[in-house]
Amino acid sequence: MQKPSIPKGTRDFGPAQVARRQHIFNVIRRTFESFGFAPLETPTLENLSVLTGKYGDEGDQLLFKVLNSGDFAKDVTAEDLATGSKALLPKVAEKGLRYDLTVPFARYVAMNRGTLTFPFKRYQMQPVWRADRPQRGRYREFYQCDADVVGTDSLLCEAEIVLMIAQVLGGLGLHDFTIKINHRGVLRNIYQALGGEGRETDLFVAIDKLDKIGRDGVTKELLERGFSAPIIETLFELLGVEGDYEEKLARLLAGFVTAGVEPDGTRPDDDNEEAAANYRGLTELATVRDLLVASGFKQFDRLEFDPTLARGLSYYTGCIFEVKINNVQMGSVSGGGRYDNLTGSFGLPGVSGVGFSFGVDRLYDCLEALDLFTATAETPTRCLITHFDGASGRAALPLLAQLRAAGIPSELYPDATKLQKQFKYADAKGIPLVIVLGPEELAAGVAKIKIMASGVERVLPLAEVVAALTV
Amino acid sequence: MQKPSIPKGTRDFGPAQVARRQHIFNVIRRTFESFGFAPLETPTLENLSVLTGKYGDEGDQLLFKVLNSGDFAKDVTAEDLATGSKALLPKVAEKGLRYDLTVPFARYVAMNRGTLTFPFKRYQMQPVWRADRPQRGRYREFYQCDADVVGTDSLLCEAEIVLMIAQVLGGLGLHDFTIKINHRGVLRNIYQALGGEGRETDLFVAIDKLDKIGRDGVTKELLERGFSAPIIETLFELLGVEGDYEEKLARLLAGFVTAGVEPDGTRPDDDNEEAAANYRGLTELATVRDLLVASGFKQFDRLEFDPTLARGLSYYTGCIFEVKINNVQMGSVSGGGRYDNLTGSFGLPGVSGVGFSFGVDRLYDCLEALDLFTATAETPTRCLITHFDGASGRAALPLLAQLRAAGIPSELYPDATKLQKQFKYADAKGIPLVIVLGPEELAAGVAKIKIMASGVERVLPLAEVVAALTV
Structure with a gap:
């Protein structure tokens, strides 16, 4: 008689847990829909040709691959076997499990380009699978909740991301949070202020680790990458500007002017003359703030312009976001940003957009840690x-x-x-x-x-x- | 540049489709919860040791298996390869995709036997995967919506299944439907009336095909299986009793008495003295009808006692159900029945229960064929x-x-x-x-x-x- 078990990194959700998770999904869904995002669902199984190469080498290894059905080994030769798993893979598996919601969304937009009306606003709340080493807060099967707008570069979308984040967290009873915002243009201008050009990615990757390895660690890494000590000093001066959102914008502007960074132009449709001059990152961050004021947003104490926020993913090109719950020990519960080329690898270049994602499993853990769940019944029966x-x-x-x-x-x-x-x-x-x-x-x-x-x-x-x- | 595609037998659901599907899920969920069923969710990935051997040989072949992560071929020898896929499988894959919701539910009950309160009423609405040949109405990834009660043999559960089916279909605007009900005991008594014993399963399997291959086809099959022509004649007389629900019960009772079938006793808690004497199947079917009357059920024109209903799955032991929408060309949209031993293969014998399932994809196709969807917008935006x-x-x-x-x-x-x-x-x-x-x-x-x-x-x-x- 076998003793039943479930694969490591997966979970059963009993009645009380499902009810609590549904509560989170409902708050997110209601918010997304209230802002005009429409639901999309894509299959669990995707062709490996769609998934492979989109998440880096490490990602490719973390993809769950599904054995071809029937006599899957019929084309495998002894030489393939001798060469090893990597040579075998294409012969035995052509499908894999969804790894995130962004690549399937890009695939969907590329496949349906002819029938979609743009701007296209979609949300998607589905599980994803990663063959990662399971640990606290990290699962092999977990949910993402994404919302993206593609086909417009209006900064209203960025402002509405802030509004949606605040509304979802408030709706869940989470009030002690910080929405960090930055702009890839600001990071680029900072890099230009250091006199460099063309190696922004190195810099972004190093700055992205500031939270984890601290100033000393980043300094060490930048020295190793060939940046000089005085340059690193200037870097931390710019990154460390103090004040509120608007003061930081003003101080960075002064720093860029002093350093002789060339303005990179305002956006054509921008009518905010008082914005931080002609540096695109600063201008756009100022516009986002103005749009929030005009929308009646009141929680500026929870919105922090953080010039050190980099977000590792290199496809971001404009505003970037990251959200932490302050009174719980937990990684970010939400994040996102603007990108210029979502569907290029599927033959549809120039589709830009902006999107963000909630991590439901982390929100669940936060709500549990703060004892904010009200539903504890094991049944809907009243x-x-x-x-x-x-x-x-x-x-x-x-x-x-x-x-x-x-x-x-x-x-x-x-x-x-x-x-x-x-x-x-x-x-x-x-x-x-x-x-x-x-x-x-x-x-x-x-x-x-x-x-x-x-x-x-x-x-x-x-x-x-x-x-x-x-x- | 690759041209993106999705695996055959899978689908993307755009905004309007998701909204329509959500409508179906909401009606089903509301009904299940109104009857006190609590939600359960199990992982997509299950160990193959849990899944294999539960669905017959054909089922085992239709399971999607997931390649072990990392160097999956490291234990494969040249001899394994020479022996073929079947020998290779256990060395390269230890997980598979959920094939139905019943086996994961049984696994869950067995694993959590110590903490569950019985009777345990759960519903589950999740996708399942089968490597079947895709065709109209048959997909490789599709949703099931199951509700089961385990830990009681009360016939109230059977009556409530009829109420829930009627409520869901009515809630969806489907009114021209037939809920067919039968009892494995009736089939057994019919078999006994033919003078046989011990080969009920052969009979069930043949009768189950009546819909598809007709009386001639079933006759041919039974002759091949060694049943005599006069016996087959008696069989069709009993199966073909006419009248309404109660008349059929009475006529079968007379037929059983005439044929000298021995009564198999009433249920210990049955207090319906007027029920169809002491044949358990007839008694229980009468009791279910009485409970429906007492519950205010009015749609007896849509509830048909059909002695030919067999449902192939051999684990059913009591009442069985199947539901058709009459004004659409479509297989059954719901079905289920009572079973005596859900969790036996997981080391927990004697857990009996009753359950049923809705096929969401078929309901969707019915609603579309009848033009019953009201939501057609591509966005929730008003x-x-x-x-x-x-x-x-x-x-x-x-x-x-x-x-x-x-x-x-x-x-x-x-x-x-x-x-x-x-x-x-x-x-x-x-x-x-x-x-x-x-x-x-x-x-x-x-x-x-x-x-x-x-x-x-x-x-x-x-x-x-x-x-x-x-x-």
């Missing part, structure tokens, strides 16, 4: 009808039907058994109300209602029960 | 605000925030472009309302609202727009 025998059970059926019709999820205990056992069932499942309908109650035409949390009991005429519970 | 330039766009932001706060999913067209293009966007996405907010309107403190379906326009003071749209 009301259990108990009974004594077949006759009183049968007499309860009309009431059961009325309760359900009134929108109150309800159960009749299915077996005629001791009342104590039926109450124990309600207790174990977290059912808040128990109706006792025994021979006595039936004879008197009443029902006894017990509120489980307080132990309070009320006796009501049978005909008034539903009305009393729906008030 | 209201698009159009504008002329940065200034009027910015001036629209407070209204945009108010609309969203009032629960009206809304968008501001992100770019300042021709009004015509903005209207075209609303039209293509199926957005029902467009608000025009140009310099003229702003100067006058009004907004023009156009109802896209009728073309009717209204001009309202800016401050009254939200109230007018939320009435």
Whole structure:
């Protein structure tokens, strides 16, 4: 007899967990839809030709590959076997499991370019799979919730990302958060202020580690990459500007002017004359802030312009975002940014857009750590009808039907058994109300209602029960 | 440049399709929860040791297997390769994709036996994968929606399955349906009436094909299996009893008595003295009907006792169900039954229960064939605000925030472009309302609202727009 188990890095979600996760999904979905994002779902299985090469070498290794069906080994030769797994792979597997939601979205846009109306705003909430080493907060099967707009470069999209993040976190009861925002143009200007050109990526990658390895670590890495000590000094001066959002913009502007960085032009449709002159990154960050003010956004104490935010992924080209919950020890729960070329590798160049993602599993862990979940019941049932025998059970059926019709999820205990056992069932499942309908109650035409949390009991005429519970 | 594609038998679901599918899921979920079923989710990846051997040889071949990560071929020898795929498989793959929801549920119950409260009522709505040959209505990735109760043999569960099926189909606007019900005990009694014993399964399997191969085909198959012509004649007499639900019960009872079939006893908790004597199948079917009457069920014209219903799966032991939509050419959209031993293969014998399943993809096709979907929009957005330039766009932001706060999913067209293009966007996405907010309107403190379906326009003071749209 086998002892059953589930693969490492995967989880079963019992009733209470599913209810809590659904709560998170609902808040995110409601917010996305309120902002006009439409749902998209793509298959779990994608062709490996679509997935491979999109996530770097490490990503390719973390892809779950699916064996071809039927006689999968029929084309494998002894030489293939001798060469090893890498040579074998293309002969035995042509499909893999979704690794993120961005590549399938890009594939979808490229495949449906002819029928989509742009700007195209889509959200997607689906699981992804990575053959990563499982550890605390890292799973092999986990959910992402992405929202992207493609086909417009309006900065309204960036402002609305901030609004959506604040709305989702507020909706979940998370109030102590920081939305960090930066712009790849700012990082590029900083790099130009150092007198360099063309090696921004090196710099972004090093700065991205500031959080983890600190200033000393980054300094060491930059020295190794050939940057000089005075340059690194200037770098940290610029990265370390102090003040609020607008003060930092002004100080960086002064720093760029002093360093002789050439302006790179405003955006053609930008009408914010007072924005931070002609450096695109600073201008756009100023515009995003203005749009937020105009939208009635009030939480500027939770929006931090952080010139050290780099986000490793090299495809970002404009604003970038990252969100932390401050009162929990946890990595970022959301992040994203603007990119210039989503679908280029699928034959459709020039599709730019901006998007962001929530990590549901991390949000779940934050809410649990802060004890913010209210739903703890093991069942949706609000009301259990108990009974004594077949006759009183049968007499309860009309009431059961009325309760359900009134929108109150309800159960009749299915077996005629001791009342104590039926109450124990309600207790174990977290059912808040128990109706006792025994021979006595039936004879008197009443029902006894017990509120489980307080132990309070009320006796009501049978005909008034539903009305009393729906008030 | 690669041309992107998706694996055969899989589908992308665009916004309108997701919205329609969500509608189906919502109706099913609401019904399941109203009856006290709690949600469960299990991982996509299961160990092959859990899946293999549960679905027959054909099922094993249709399982999608996932390559072990890393150097998957390291243990494969030249001899393995020479022996073929079957010998190779255990060395290169130890995980597979979920094939149905029943085996993972059984695995879950067995693994969590110590903490679950029984009766345990769970529903599960998740995709499953089968490496089947794709064809119309058959996909390699598709959703199942299951609800099961384990740990009770109360026939209330059977009655509630009928109620739930009727509620879901009614909720979807499907009214011309037939719920077929039968009982494995009836089939066994019929078999006994033929003078046989011990080869029920042969009979079930043959009868199960009646729909497809007709009476002649079944006759031929039974002759081949060694049943005599007079016996087959009696068989079809019993299977062909006419009348309504109760008449068929009475006529079968008479047939069993005449044939000298020994009664197999009533259920211990059955208090329905008038039920069809002591044949368990007939008794239980009568009790289910009585419970439905007591529950206020009115659709007995849609509930058919069909003694020919067999359902191939051999693990059913009591009532069995199957549901057809009559005015659409389509296989069954729902089915299920009672089983005695769900978790035996996982070391937990004696867990009996009853469950059923909806096929979402078939329901979708029925609703589409009958033109019953109301949601056709490509976006959740109810209201698009159009504008002329940065200034009027910015001036629209407070209204945009108010609309969203009032629960009206809304968008501001992100770019300042021709009004015509903005209207075209609303039209293509199926957005029902467009608000025009140009310099003229702003100067006058009004907004023009156009109802896209009728073309009717209204001009309202800016401050009254939200109230007018939320009435």
